[in-house]
Amino acid sequence: MSYRTHASRAEAFVLDHERTSWHDETLWFVRQKRDKAVYAVPEFQELRNLASAIKDHTLSQLDFYLEQFEAAALANGVRVHWAADAAEHNAIVLDIIRARGATRVVKSKSMLTEECHLNPYLIEHGLEVIDTDLGERIIQLRDEPPSHLVLPAIHLKKEDVGETFFKHLGTAEGLTDPQQLTEAARQHLRAKFLAGEVALTGVNFAIAETGSVVVCTNEGNADLGVNLAPVHIASMGIEKLIPRLQDLGVFTRLLARSATGQPVTTYTAHYTRPAEGREMHVIIVDNGRTKQLGRPDFRASLKCIRCGACMNTCPVYRRSGGHSYDFTVPGPIGSILSPNIDLKKHSTLPFASTLCGSCTDVCPVKIDIHTQLYKWRQIVAEANGLLVAKKLGMQFMGRLLASPAAFKLSGQLARRGLRLLPHALSHNQAVNAWAIARELPEPPKQSFRDWYAQQAPTPSA
Amino acid sequence: MKVALFVPCYVDQFYPQVGIATLQLLGKLGITAAYPPGQTCCGQPLANSGCERDALPIYRHFVETFQDYDAVVVPSGSCVYHVRKHFDKLEQTPAVQRVRANTVDLIDFIVDKLGITTLPGAYPHKVGLHLSCHGQRGLHQANESEVTPVRDGHLRRLLAGLDGIELTELDRNDECCGFGGTFCVSEAAISGRMGHDRVQDHLRNGTQVLTGGDMSCLMHLQGIVRRQKLPMKVLHAVEILNGIS
Numbered sequence: 001m002s003y004r005t006h007a008s009r010a011e012a013f014v015l016d017h018e019r020t021s022w023h024d025e026t027l028w029f030v031r032q033k034r035d036k037a038v039y040a041v042p043e044f045q046e047l048r049n050l051a052s053a054i055k056d057h058t059l060s061q062l063d064f065y066l067e068q069f070e071a072a073a074l075a076n077g078v079r080v081h082w083a084a085d086a087a088e089h090n091a092i093v094l095d096i097i098r099a100r101g102a103t104r105v106v107k108s109k110s111m112l113t114e115e116c117h118l119n120p121y122l123i124e125h126g127l128e129v130i131d132t133d134l135g136e137r138i139i140q141l142r143d144e145p146p147s148h149l150v151l152p153a154i155h156l157k158k159e160d161v162g163e164t165f166f167k168h169l170g171t172a173e174g175l176t177d178p179q180q181l182t183e184a185a186r187q188h189l190r191a192k193f194l195a196g197e198v199a200l201t202g203v204n205f206a207i208a209e210t211g212s213v214v215v216c217t218n219e220g221n222a223d224l225g226v227n228l229a230p231v232h233i234a235s236m237g238i239e240k241l242i243p244r245l246q247d248l249g250v251f252t253r254l255l256a257r258s259a260t261g262q263p264v265t266t267y268t269a270h271y272t273r274p275a276e277g278r279e280m281h282v283i284i285v286d287n288g289r290t291k292q293l294g295r296p297d298f299r300a301s302l303k304c305i306r307c308g309a310c311m312n313t314c315p316v317y318r319r320s321g322g323h324s325y326d327f328t329v330p331g332p333i334g335s336i337l338s339p340n341i342d343l344k345k346h347s348t349l350p351f352a353s354t355l356c357g358s359c360t361d362v363c364p365v366k367i368d369i370h371t372q373l374y375k376w377r378q379i380v381a382e383a384n385g386l387l388v389a390k391k392l393g394m395q396f397m398g399r400l401l402a403s404p405a406a407f408k409l410s411g412q413l414a415r416r417g418l419r420l421l422p423h424a425l426s427h428n429q430a431v432n433a434w435a436i437a438r439e440l441p442e443p444p445k446q447s448f449r450d451w452y453a454q455q456a457p458t459p460s461a
Numbered sequence: 462m463k464v465a466l467f468v469p470c471y472v473d474q475f476y477p478q479v480g481i482a483t484l485q486l487l488g489k490l491g492i493t494a495a496y497p498p499g500q501t502c503c504g505q506p507l508a509n510s511g512c513e514r515d516a517l518p519i520y521r522h523f524v525e526t527f528q529d530y531d532a533v534v535v536p537s538g539s540c541v542y543h544v545r546k547h548f549d550k551l552e553q554t555p556a557v558q559r560v561r562a563n564t565v566d567l568i569d570f571i572v573d574k575l576g577i578t579t580l581p582g583a584y585p586h587k588v589g590l591h592l593s594c595h596g597q598r599g600l601h602q603a604n605e606s607e608v609t610p611v612r613d614g615h616l617r618r619l620l621a622g623l624d625g626i627e628l629t630e631l632d633r634n635d636e637c638c639g640f641g642g643t644f645c646v647s648e649a650a651i652s653g654r655m656g657h658d659r660v661q662d663h664l665r666n667g668t669q670v671l672t673g674g675d676m677s678c679l680m681h682l683q684g685i686v687r688r689q690k691l692p693m694k695v696l697h698a699v700e701i702l703n704g705i706s
Contacts, residue, residue: 011650020654028633039610313607315637319654352648354641354655355509356594361607374509374547381511394507398515401470401502402522411474433646437653438684441475448473448480452496 006352010320019157024318026154031312033261034362041257051250052366055303058208058241059293065208065241066284072211073282076273081283086116089285093118093200093233094125096281100231102127102197108215108222109133110202111149111306112235112285115328118200130192132221134185141168147322147330150259150308155321189221199225201271203236203282204305205251209244212272213282216255216265223269231279234271238289239302251305254364258307292340297375301336303365310359310369316352325349332359336372343383350376408449415443465530466494467564469537470502472676479676482703483536483567489703490575494534500526505543509642513550520551528556532574533564536699537675538596541566546599566600567699568674572615578622582705585625589668590617590698591659591682592635593675602674606635616674616698623705629668636662640681656685663693670694672701 014020038044058065070080083089097105105127107113119140122129131140135153139146141164146152158176165171171184201222205214213234215222226232242248256262274280293299311317311331322330327338327346332353338346350373359369400406418426418440427435434440464487468480487494503523504516523544527533535541544564551557571577592614596602603614612634621628639645639655660682663671671686673679676697683695
């Protein structure tokens with residue numbers, strides 16, 4: 001079976017009713033933790049406004065802030081690299097590692113390197129790459145992509161983790177105790193940390209004024225990796241910049257509350273300059289971002305700070321799972337980022353939403369996600385990504401609904417047809433997707449307009 | 462004040478009683494609303510499918526039909542939201558601007574325009590209120606749980622003011638029902654599951670009568686209630702408010 005569309009992949013996910021409930025409830029629990037943390041900060045909405053304005057400002061003068069950042073980082077002794085796309089980024093990483101003659105790489109969480117498919121590239125070139133974030137390590141062992149920005153293994157239950165560790169880390173068969181499983185991962189990772197020659201990290205925020213990069217984790221794995229290995233490579237998208245150190249507090253207050261309901265991430269590490277005798281590299285990556293910056297309707301998507309709140313709140317994501325999006329960044333934010341990368345491949349993602357708007361309401365930097373979904377739909381349809389039959393149907397509908405007489409007649413015919421058709425035909429699930437889970441409304445004999453016409457003389461319109 | 466009634470296309474065809482109740486309730490409140498018979502649809506089904514361009518003739522027809530009224534009252538927040546937000550695609554002539562500004566949800570019209578905050582009558586049932594996302598998050602008819610735990614909104618208050626009524630406290634106050642226009646068929650599996658979960662929340666918490674301000678959500682939820690043969694009645698809020706007085 002091929003799963004070409006979000007709907008077909010989602011259908012496969014939702015087939016397991018119990019697991020879907022579990023996935024939905026787990027993420028709803030995170031959303032509730034977020035709500036509690038948000039309600040407790042009276043100025044939370046002001047913080048969102050401020051964060052949104054800072055990001056808007058930064059994006060409007062990105063060239064300036066990128067150069068300011070580069071100059072400051074260079075002055076700190078950091079080596080700065082520029083990558084136009086994923087291929088350039090990966091080649092730069094490989095060059096740095098090879099120049100040191102290193103083979104063992106430890107990596108903390110980075111969605112950018114996921115986006116660039118860095119791991120398979122480095123492994124193909126004979127390197128050992130170990131993801132050190134617990135969730136990332138679990139899915140790396142299973143050879144799966146992350147299903148969530150912040151909770152990459154949220155699609156897995158503890159039983160799944162037990163099975164994975166039994167297979168790869170030699171834990172006892174059937175072990176499901178989270179404490180013991182975590183301890184096994186800790187011991188396994190500790191050895192990898194100690195042997196690491198190069199530490200790769202992502203970047204949550206890059207501060208133009210100081211040239212520092214800020215990495216937020218809950219496990220401290222970025223810190224351990226960077227402080228043990230002689231070389232640190234930090235990969236960042238061009239949109240990670242904020243102007244000043246004093247702006248950072250706005251974002252750190254928003255990030256963890258929005259992501260998991262914590263007041264702040266457990267570790268917020270500032271990397272400004274390499275320690276004596278060590279190397280620090282920052283790779284600044286475009287990979288489609290300037291293209292998105294050039295689209296006025298979608299520019300704001302670059303404000304994203306990757307908190308994952310839109311996923312936790314999205315009723316579709318919670319019931320279809322991150323893998324149903326088939327894109328590095330799943331959920332609502334992924335559905336407005338992905339069409340910029342490959343409109344055809346991701347053409348169904350803007351439609352994987354009811355446009356309920358909850359994503360927009362939780363977004364800490366106030367990206368108008370659901371409005372952008374609506375706008376991508378127009379572009380997809382214009383590009384004929386919409387099935388031709390559906391498109392023709394829409395043109396027909398457009399004419400029909402602009403004509404009162406045609407509308408009245410077709411309504412009468414449809415209602416009469418529904419009344420006359422046997423239930424098995426009108427509710428045939430092969431042709432009527434409505435009827436899979438629902439009854440059709442019982443068609444009344446009379447429409448409102450027919451009733452009204454009988455009540456009174458038609459008032460002039 | 463010259464008031465027109467817009468009856469959404471699917472309400473006209475499938476739920477005439479909702480249009481009738483709207484007209485009658487407005488009448489009781491001293492408003493004689495005209496029903497321009499040339500009306501059809503707001504164009505939302507096409508536009509949400511990505512065919513905004515094909516919807517433009519519908520938008521123009523809507524404006525032509527309603528441009529001479531001081532208020533266009535609609536028993537559906539979703540249609541109102543569409544007219545207000547998405548008719549920006551039309552050239553913004555005075556007529557277009559007027560129609561966009563004057564198109565108003567029935568409950569907002571009653572409370573904000575007529576200044577009526579309570580309606581007399583009794584409704585001794587346990588009532589579950591379903592907030593439509595376009596009404597709540599789009600038109601800000603009620604606080605969003607994303608922002609505050611305080612639950613409010615004109616419709617909630619009007620219902621709460623009825624004698625003998627008990628409003629259901631849901632586990633998830635304002636989760637989307639999964640209707641979503643063409644989403645309900647293009648993503649039928651997820652839509653059905655969302656609707657199922659929404660109905661279960663009401664069932665678990667004792668809803669006898671499920672109501673709301675948008676018949677489209679309710680059509681979807683009613684379809685599930687009827688398929689699963691659940692002991693729950695589904696009514697548009699105007700049917701309750703008109704029925705009691």
